[in-house]
Structures are given as structure tokens and as C-alpha cells.
Amino acid sequence: MQNSSAFCRTRQAYEEDRAAQSALANVRSIATSAAAAWGAEALVAQRWESRQAKRQAEAGLLLAAAADRALSENPDRGFADQPA
Numbered sequence: 380m381q382n383s384s385a386f387c388r389t390r391q392a393y394e395e396d397r398a399a400q401s402a403l404a405n406v407r408s409i410a411t412s413a414a415a416a417w418g419a420e421a422l423v424a425q426r427w428e429s430r431q432a433k434r435q436a437e438a439g440l441l442l443a444a445a446a447d448r449a450l451s452e453n454p455d456r457g458f459a460d461q462p463a
Contacts, residue, residue, distance in 0.1 A: 384428055387421035 391414050398410035 381427060382420060382424055384421045384424040387417050387424050391417035391421060 394410045394414035394417060398407045398414065401407050401410065
């Protein structure tokens, strides 16, 4: 399962808050490391989400072109018009 960037940012903020609230040095150290890891994961999730959005947009364009061809009296005509 892919985590969303919003989820990762929420977890990052939680860990940063945990580090700020803790009186124990080892808890601060671990929470700071965890916050950094969630921040890195958020960047990965953002890239993944942008690629997904791009793929969905491209798929929508392909579906629209296919729908236009399907409404034509000569549906094969659309295949000749596509660039190679």
C-alpha cells in the first residue's frame, strides 16, 4: 500500500512535535530521525502521486479520442489520423 504525501507529512509533524515535547534525549533523537524519514517518504509519495495524475490525464485523453472515433460513421478513419 502506498502512503499518501498528506499522511506522511502528518506523521512527520507528529514526530517533530514528539521530539519537541520530550524531556529524554534518546526519545528526541529517535523522534527526530523518524521525522526525517517521514519527510523523505513524503517526497517519494509526492513524486508517485504526480506520476499517477499524469497517467490518469493521459488515459483520459486516450479514452476521449477513442470515444470520438466510436461516434464516427467510419471508426477506422481515426486510426489513419494518428501520428506515428
